[in-house]
Amino acid sequence: xxxxxxxxxxxxxxxxxxxxxxxxxxxxxxxxxxxxxxxxxxxxxxxxxxxxxxxxxxxxxxxxxxxxxxxxxxxxxxxxxxxxxxxxxxxxxxxxxxxxxxxxxxxxxxxxxxxxxxxxxxxxxxxxxxxxxxxxxxxxxxxxxxxxxxxxxxxxxxxxxxxxxxxxxxxxxxxxxxxxxxxxxxxxxxxxxxxxxxxxxxxxxxxxxxxxxxxxxxxxxxxxxxxxxxxxxxxxxxxxxxxxxxxxxxxxxxxxxxxxxxxxxxxxxxxxxxxxxxxxxxxxxxxxxxxxxxxxxxxxxxxxxxxxxxxxxxxxxxxxxxxxxxxxxxxxxxxxxxxxxxxxxxxxxxxxxxxxxxxxxxxxxxxxxxxxxxxxxxxxxxxxxxxxxxxxxxxxxxxxxxxxxxxxxxxxxxxxxxxxxxxxxxxxxxxxxxxxxxxxxxxxxxxxxxxxxxxxxxxxxxxxxxxxxxxxxx
Amino acid sequence: xxxxxxxxxxxxxxxxxxxxxxxxxxxxxxxxxxxxxxxxxxxxxxxxxxxxxxxxxxxxxxxxxxxxxxxxxxxxxxxxxxxxxxxxxxxxxxxxxxxxxxxxxxxxxxxxxxxxxxxxxxxxxxxxxxxxxxxxxxxxxxxxxxxxxxxxxxxxxxxxxxxxxxxxxxxxxxxxxxxxxxxxxxxxxxxxxxxxx
Numbered sequence: 121x122x123x124x125x126x127x128x129x130x131x132x133x134x135x136x137x138x139x140x141x142x143x144x145x146x147x148x149x150x151x152x153x154x155x156x157x158x159x160x161x162x163x164x165x166x167x168x169x170x171x172x173x174x175x176x177x178x179x180x181x182x183x184x185x186x187x188x189x190x191x192x193x194x195x196x197x198x199x200x201x202x203x204x205x206x207x208x209x210x211x212x213x214x215x216x217x218x219x220x221x222x223x224x225x226x227x228x229x230x231x232x233x234x235x236x237x238x239x240x241x242x243x244x245x246x247x248x249x250x251x252x253x254x255x256x257x258x259x260x261x262x263x264x265x266x267x268x269x270x271x272x273x274x275x276x277x278x279x280x281x282x283x284x285x286x287x288x289x290x291x292x293x294x295x296x297x298x299x300x301x302x303x304x305x306x307x308x309x310x311x312x313x314x315x316x317x318x319x320x321x322x323x324x325x326x327x328x329x330x331x332x333x334x335x336x337x338x339x340x341x342x343x344x345x346x347x348x349x350x351x352x353x354x355x356x357x358x359x360x361x362x363x364x365x366x367x368x369x370x371x372x373x374x375x376x377x378x379x380x381x382x383x384x385x386x387x388x389x390x391x392x393x394x395x396x397x398x399x400x401x402x403x404x405x406x407x408x409x410x411x412x413x414x415x416x417x418x419x420x421x422x423x424x425x426x427x428x429x430x431x432x433x434x435x436x437x438x439x440x441x442x443x444x445x446x447x448x449x450x451x452x453x454x455x456x457x458x459x460x461x462x463x464x465x466x467x468x469x470x471x472x473x474x475x476x477x478x479x480x481x482x483x484x485x486x487x488x489x490x491x492x493x494x495x496x497x498x499x500x501x502x503x504x505x506x507x508x509x510x511x512x513x514x515x516x517x518x519x520x521x522x523x524x525x526x527x528x529x530x531x532x533x534x535x536x537x538x539x540x541x542x543x544x545x546x547x548x549x550x551x552x553x554x555x556x557x558x559x560x561x562x563x564x565x566x567x568x569x570x571x572x573x574x575x576x577x578x579x580x581x582x583x584x585x586x587x588x589x590x591x592x593x594x
Numbered sequence: 595x596x597x598x599x600x601x602x603x604x605x606x607x608x609x610x611x612x613x614x615x616x617x618x619x620x621x622x623x624x625x626x627x628x629x630x631x632x633x634x635x636x637x638x639x640x641x642x643x644x645x646x647x648x649x650x651x652x653x654x655x656x657x658x659x660x661x662x663x664x665x666x667x668x669x670x671x672x673x674x675x676x677x678x679x680x681x682x683x684x685x686x687x688x689x690x691x692x693x694x695x696x697x698x699x700x701x702x703x704x705x706x707x708x709x710x711x712x713x714x715x716x717x718x719x720x721x722x723x724x725x726x727x728x729x730x731x732x733x734x735x736x737x738x739x740x741x742x743x744x745x746x747x748x749x750x751x752x753x754x755x756x757x758x759x760x761x762x763x764x765x766x767x768x769x770x771x772x773x774x775x776x777x778x779x780x781x782x783x784x785x786x787x788x789x790x791x
Contacts, residue, residue: 135770135773135774135777136770136773140751140752141752142752144767144770144773144774146774146777146778146781148785148786149786149788155624155625155671156624156670156671156672158627158628159627159628159629159672162627162628167764169764174788174789174791175787175788175789175790175791176787176788177788178788183621183624184625196625198625198626199625201625201627202625202627205627216788216789236786237786237788238786239785239786242785242786247670247672248669248670249668249669249670249694251670262694263670263694264670264694264697265670265671265672265675265694265697265698265701266672266673266698267672267698267701267702267763268697268698268701270764271763271764271767274764274767274768275764275767275768275774276774276778277767277774279763279766279767281750313612313664313667314663314664314667314690314692317664317690317692317693318693344668344694347664347667347692347693348693349693349694368786368787368788369786370784370786374783374784375784377782377783377784378782378784381782381784413612413614413667434611434662434663434711435611437609437610437611438610438611438612441610531616531621531669532621532622533621533622533624533625550614550616550668550669552614552616552617552668553616553617553639554616554617554620554639555616555621558620558639
């Protein structure tokens with residue numbers, strides 16, 4: 121019987137398989153950041169252990185880093201201490217680190233792919249649930265806890281039970297203005313926040329094959345929001361073209377050998393998935409969330425749902441609590457929801473293509489009065505590219521704030537937060553209660569919806585901008 | 595890791611689904627670099643409400659959390675497990691846990707028990723009606739016991755063995771050093787490296 125993509129990559133990394141035990145899996149790439157690593161390094165010290173494979177380990181600073189005044193000492197002493205702890209740990213153990221101010225610094229899931237370290241058929245882990253992002257390259261990539269971070273540092277392996285596999289097939293053409301973000305939000309709304317639990321998802325079908333690497337990363341990034349630790353997309357010419365020439369991509373004979381291997385990384389025609397979901401791309405529309413988990417979403421043209429319409433008691437209760445927290449009324453059109461803040465950035469939508477898409481709509485237009493818009497590139501490299509293309513000017517001229525790279529308002533560990541009761545349209549991945557600041561209310565959107573919302577001051581799609589004059593090119 | 599064999603204690607019924615790790619421990623607590631001192635951050639936002647179940651006088655000292663489905667979704671932060679343990683919880687019961695949270699809990703000796711929602715409902719009803727009702731989670735017999743409730747639960751034999759004996763995963767893995775070294779020797783040359791060593 122044929123094997124799925126996930127099974128092939130899994131099998132290629134089994135160090136040891138024994139009856140009644142989890143498989144011991146080799147890890148090709150271990151990414152570290154400041155939040156989930158300090159206790160792991162402490163564990164190594166307490167047991168007199170070293171980092172086994174420094175050449176498969178890399179660290180960056182992202183969660184705590186400020187996006188303003190990065191040349192000054194970090195104001196919050198606790199954030200500063202955590203960054204200093206990472207620097208001390210990396211120096212002591214010899215781990216390659218890209219700290220704040222370094223040209224390769226940025227959100228860990230933006231940095232790995234842009235350096236060419238994330239490659240098809242590799243196993244990638246990080247103490248961060250959005251490690252699923254790297255699955256866009258046909259890597260088996262998943263988030264781990266701090267105990268597992270310590271385990272990988274010490275052994276370069278992890279004991280893991282083999283997950284089941286789920287195919288999510290999206291055929292057809294995505295309509296205009298419908299992005300990868302809308303697609304993944306629609307998938308999560310369909311299968312639920314627990315729908316992928318215990319599975320590795322494989323996104324496939326003609327709609328996926330047409331997507332850029334950036335868009336594929338957006339989709340795989342949010343696999344965890346559907347409960348799946350990992351999401352994957354089979355590598356193809358788009359993947360190879362993205363990797364070719366990157367700093368850590370193979371060269372010469374190694375490149376040829378790598379591509380030959382990468383081409384084998386697709387699910388066999390007779391492979392059997394444990395579950396299958398099919399979605400018609402043409403049926404999709406710009407999508408936003410109205411609630412407090414990423415599964416509580418609807419097309420932008422819909423109304424806030426009535427909790428009474430849910431048959432399941434626990435879903436009904438969750439919807440009631442969500443509407444109360446979000447300050448919304450059942451039946452209210454989603455388009456009528458006014459926002460205070462728009463955030464463009466994060467490991468979900470902080471790459472160059474995302475910034476281009478938002479800037480294209482903002483060019484010649486203004487951010488609405490009373491709306492604050494933050495644009496936070498996913499990495500220093502993304503920021504430099506955006507400046508080269510003049511995107512920073514477009515953002516600034518529209519009234520948006522152009523910031524330095526980091527996780528920023530996705531989770532508000534740095535000063536970029538919502539105030540209590542404030543409402544955002546955010547290109548990030550989680551609309552949990554208080555995620556972007558205590559009492560803050562989050563609507564998850566695509567970069568295009570974020571830009572249109574910033575101009576109009578209420579949740580809006582790019583098509584809604586057709587009535588708003590642009591001075592672009594005037 | 596602390597061994598877990600059997601535990602009996604009073605329960606906190608938490609009638610909420612999709613309790614994400616941002617609710618269990620908000621991000622600003624994640625700046626700490628230790629594994630302890632997270633107890634005051636546990637469910638921080640909800641604990642501002644005096645009526646929140648954890649704040650009720652009759653729930654003080656309770657050590658068994660009975661939660662709704664999809665407990666522990668979201669972030670991979672192990673701090674969520676430490677916060678529950680620092681507060682005094684020994685075990686969490688739910689009909690469904692998020693994968694990463696579950697893995698983290700079992701690596702720290704916090705036993706996460708999966709039971710059918712009907713049994714969770716029965717535990718909620720029992721412990722809401724009688725806050726002094728005790729719940730026993732017996733890992734040796736794989737049973738949850740309380741007045742009128744006798745439920746079997748599943749946990750794979752390997753995880754159970756490690757928990758019962760409080761074994762350290764890293765030491766176990768290092769016993770397979772020869773396998774790891776053999777695998778490393780066979781890796782293709784084109785695999786990426788972060789530094790030249």
